[in-house]
Amino acid sequence: MITIRNGAPADEFFLKEMTYQAIYSPKGGGxxxxxxLEEPAIRRYYADFGREGDVAFIALSDDKAVGAVWVRLATTAQKGYGFVRSDVPELAIAVLPAFRGRGIGTALLEQMLTHLHATGLEAVSLSVSRSNPARKLYERHxxxxxxxQKNSCTMLIELT
Known part of the structure; x- marks a missing residue:
């Protein structure tokens, strides 16, 4: 059974792993x-998690973390791959490979969108590889x- 709990600063190490898992590589691509993970453009997704504006949800299977969704605000000087503007947080999501295809990503995404909508946030963005099947999940939501871009695209959802 999968449960979802709120993320916390103590989840930074797991979010680091999830950041790695979120980097899409098509089958056979290596x-x-x-x-x-130590490059500044990648570290910005997990380092010092718990800053103002950071929100995460962690999926658990038998009390073991197996997936996560999180958002962070960025500045124009420290923007991520899915940066739109400084008042729009960027969303990241990943599920461990052994747990994919079970609806965990969908449940995490829905939990985050429900939470963000309730806070009155206007929009959230993300970056996804153009060939990543998860792109269809984002479009459905x-x-x-x-x-x-050449290999990726930036997507946005208006929440208001």
């Missing part, structure tokens, strides 16, 4: 070395394309 995975990037873990040292990529109302995200739309706002910017196309």
């Amino acid at each position: 995975f990037l070395p873990r040292k990529i 109302g995200f739309s394309l706002v910017k196309n």
